[in-house]
Amino acid sequence: MAIARRVAPALAAAAVAVASSSCSIASFAFAPRAAPSPARIHPNSAGILRTAAVATAGADTDATLPSFSTKDEYTSYLKAAGALPSGFAVGTAAGEFVSVEAPAMGKLPIKATVIQLTEGATDSWAAVFTSNKASRSHVFPGCPVKVGKARLSGGHPLQALVINNKVSNVCPGGDGVAAAESVCAAVAKSLDLAGGANSVLPSSTGVIGWRLPAKELAEDIVPKAVEALQTESAFAAAEAIMTTDRYPKLRSKTLSDGTRIVGVAKGAGMIEPNMATMLGYLMTDATIEKSKLQSMLTEACNRSFNSISIDGDESTSDTVVAIASGLKPLSSEDEFRSALFEVTEGLSADLVRNGEGTGHVIRVSISNFPGSEHEARRLGRHLVNSPLVKCAISGNDPNTGRIAGAIGSFMGKFFPGESVDNMALTLGGRTIFADGKFVLEGDAVEKELSGHMADAQLGEHDDFPKHQKFVEIGVDFGGSGSDVTVLGSDLTKEYVAVNADYRS
Numbered sequence: 001m002a003i004a005r006r007v008a009p010a011l012a013a014a015a016v017a018v019a020s021s022s023c024s025i026a027s028f029a030f031a032p033r034a035a036p037s038p039a040r041i042h043p044n045s046a047g048i049l050r051t052a053a054v055a056t057a058g059a060d061t062d063a064t065l066p067s068f069s070t071k072d073e074y075t076s077y078l079k080a081a082g083a084l085p086s087g088f089a090v091g092t093a094a095g096e097f098v099s100v101e102a103p104a105m106g107k108l109p110i111k112a113t114v115i116q117l118t119e120g121a122t123d124s125w126a127a128v129f130t131s132n133k134a135s136r137s138h139v140f141p142g143c144p145v146k147v148g149k150a151r152l153s154g155g156h157p158l159q160a161l162v163i164n165n166k167v168s169n170v171c172p173g174g175d176g177v178a179a180a181e182s183v184c185a186a187v188a189k190s191l192d193l194a195g196g197a198n199s200v201l202p203s204s205t206g207v208i209g210w211r212l213p214a215k216e217l218a219e220d221i222v223p224k225a226v227e228a229l230q231t232e233s234a235f236a237a238a239e240a241i242m243t244t245d246r247y248p249k250l251r252s253k254t255l256s257d258g259t260r261i262v263g264v265a266k267g268a269g270m271i272e273p274n275m276a277t278m279l280g281y282l283m284t285d286a287t288i289e290k291s292k293l294q295s296m297l298t299e300a301c302n303r304s305f306n307s308i309s310i311d312g313d314e315s316t317s318d319t320v321v322a323i324a325s326g327l328k329p330l331s332s333e334d335e336f337r338s339a340l341f342e343v344t345e346g347l348s349a350d351l352v353r354n355g356e357g358t359g360h361v362i363r364v365s366i367s368n369f370p371g372s373e374h375e376a377r378r379l380g381r382h383l384v385n386s387p388l389v390k391c392a393i394s395g396n397d398p399n400t401g402r403i404a405g406a407i408g409s410f411m412g413k414f415f416p417g418e419s420v421d422n423m424a425l426t427l428g429g430r431t432i433f434a435d436g437k438f439v440l441e442g443d444a445v446e447k448e449l450s451g452h453m454a455d456a457q458l459g460e461h462d463d464f465p466k467h468q469k470f471v472e473i474g475v476d477f478g479g480s481g482s483d484v485t486v487l488g489s490d491l492t493k494e495y496v497a498v499n500a501d502y503r504s
Contacts, residue, residue, distance in 0.1 A: 059083060061251045063342050065350075067467045071247070074464035075235075078250045082235040085260040085285035087325025089116045089231045092240035093224030097166075097213035101173070110166040110213060111240040112221040114187055115281060116229060117325050121157035121199050124287075124324040126294040128301050143169045143176030143212075144202040147184070148319060151201055158323060159199040162187045162225075163279060164217060165243050165266075166206040179214035180204070186218035190226040203279050203319045205266065206243055234283065238264040241279055244498055246463050249350040253339040257331035259286040261339050265347040267354075278305060278351060280320040282343065286330040297322045300340050302373075304348035308487045309381045350465070352487045357460050357495030360393050360453060362488040363470035368481040370418045376484040382410045383473070384488020393471055394490035396457065398449035400425070400432045400440065403473060422478030428452030429472060460494035 061081045068074040084090065091114045096107040129145050151158070162183055169176045184200035193199050204212060230236075238248035245266050252262045267278030282297075301320055322340075330336055353361050362384050369376035383389060386406040392399040403425060411420060425433035427449050432439055440446070456469040470487075
């Protein structure tokens with residue numbers, strides 16, 4: 001494989017012998033929690049609000065999830081760890097619609113999720129939105145993103161979120177902003193929110209270019225979701241926001257003072273920071289100042305959702321929201337930050353493991369990079385986005401020259417003056433390149449490297465994560481510099497099949 005010019009000759013020669021995206025994130029936050037306004041949760045048919053029965057108070061997900069033998073085992077684990085923080089309720093409902101753009105497809109399923117702050121509106125919320133390149137001209141960000149940015153710039157307190165899957169409401173033929181607002185108005189009406197539609201934040205995910213079925217959502221599905229509101233678990237939201245996701249994703253962490261963070265996320269394709277085709281919602285009952293929450297969320301996203309890639313395509317609908325009910329005092333901001341990092345980093349790893357057709361999760365650990373962390377993440381994403389690297393890993397083929405070639409290509413284009421003479425590469429913990437040459441003698445090494453990949457393999461159709469293993473690639477430039485970790489996935493036939501039939 002030819003490596004870009006002006007890369008260290010040793011690396012270039014070795015790679016030939018063996019082998020022969022970023023944009024600023026829009027982020028916002030607002031002032032401390034507003035005085036609570038009257039709010040209600042719609043009772044169930046018996047007139048009694050459902051209370052915690054599934055989850056055990058204080059149960060958390062592990063920082064590294066355990067192995068699972070069955071889907072039921074995985075879902076039971078998430079349900080037990082999904083207890084909502086104080087002051088939150090979640091309701092979901094399903095319905096049908098017929099696409100104006102593709103009526104021959106007939107009735108299609110769609111789901112809505114409502115997240116409510118039960119004790120009143122809050123100003124203590126932060127958000128990070130898509131950085132799709134066209135956002136600078138305000139052309140391609142989804143209509144819900146436009147509405148969300150308007151809410152934030154207007155300083156509106158927030159009391160509810162509404163999320164729909166199946167249709168992303170991006171560049172639709174009709175008035176997508178008006179459609180999103182009508183759904184928000186339906187939520188506000190159903191919940192008797194004093195702040196009206198302005199206190200509701202919308203999100204959509206799904207097919208780009210289709211009109212949002214606002215009438216069906218506003219008149220049928222949203223009222224049913226409000227009817228289903230319960231305070232026991234976030235698991236229902238994790239399920240309802242999925243599109244091509246094969247399984248739900250939820251993480252939680254209880255701090256030593258009893259405050260709690262619970263996060264859910266969706267995303268399986270068009271995953272390329274910043275951020276990815278993803279929606280993420282982080283709920284906490286901690287009392288925290290808005291500026292600090294925003295700072296922590298931005299840092300958390302850089303460490304997690306901005307450090308993953310599945311296919312290199314940036315989405316138009318990405319939203320991550322952190323929202324605090326403020327019902328419990330926070331003893332340690334440092335502990336809260338660490339908990340937030342654990343939850344977001346866990347969710348981001350779950351997104352990659354659940355990627356469309358993912359057969360392997362790749363973890364690239366970059367050490368002593370001669371540039372900023374942002375630039376080091378660019379290198380990591382360049383490596384995991386290389387089609388040749390992805391295909392080799394998919395086939396458990398330790399074609400190490402492809403790894404070196406991808407690194408050489410990036411360094412030659414963007415850091416031509418930097419030496420890589422001291423760079424060392426590892427695969428599965430074994431050194432494969434050092435002192436300017438590959439270290440690959442013997443069939444035993446080939447078998448070991450291939451075995452490492454095979455051991456990390458997942459089923460492309462699995463509907464739960466059987467394990468948490470990675471194909472481990474290490475890139476150490478020597479000396480001193482930036483250290484980052486980037487996650488990616490391989491490229492399989494299943495990924496092509498999913499995206500060939502996405503709309504159906």
